[in-house]
Amino acid sequence: MNLSSLYKQLKKRLRQKRRWLSLGFFIVAAAVGLLSLYVARHSETTGFGEESARTVAAGLRAGEQPEARLSVEQRQLLERIREAGGKRDVxxxxxxxxxxxxQLLGRMGPDEVTSLQGEHPQWTAELGADGSVTFTERIDDLSPACKxxxxxxxxKNxxxxxxxxxxxxxxVxxxxxxxxxxxxESSLPHDTVDQLKDGIRIFDMAxxxxxxxxxSDFAVEETEKVMMPAS
Known part of the structure; x- marks a missing residue:
């Protein structure tokens, strides 16, 4: 066999291999595409996926009973109020x-008290000796009177x-x-010490x-730590 015939046979075999390789790549790509489509449709129908999970969670929170967010103590107090019945000052x-x-909010029945507590689970409630209920809201600020x-x-001490x-x-x-x-007195300017003795007016939390x-750096406990000799 001469070189020309050998070259022709090699080209023929290479063309056949290329066709098979192209067919193989096509089959693999088609399989990947079908698998991706199946996963996407399966996620939609079963509710999987991040967005679906968020939607379901939001729906559950929306349907949550207000009383479920209360502490054990709060629920026990509301149960006592329901058992006693009647209206009371709130x-x-x-x-x-x-x-x-x-301030007095008014006279409320058990359902109204329960609803108010459920809407504001961060409020604490106390039952007075006279049967009245006092809700307390803690606010990180100065009252208008203090301002x-x-x-x-x-x-004097x-x-x-x-x-x-x-x-x-x-x-006080x-x-x-x-x-x-x-x-x-030995650490701060005299003007600052005099101002403290006369009274430092405050207007806000800052x-x-x-x-x-x-x-606080001059509290007795802190200064005792500063002055204590090192062991």
Missing amino acids: YMRKSFVCGEEQ DNAYFGLD GNLSLFEGPPEQEK IRTFFQLNMGYL EYNSVLSTF
């Missing part, structure tokens, strides 16, 4: 970082305290900690937190 108390406000007339200062009005009126709202006055942060 109060709303707003408990601020500084100050409180309270109008609250001062930080020193009580040297404690950092919050006052209604200037400290000289001695209307809240006491925080005792100050090491010797350490404080000033409230700033004063607490500044003077």
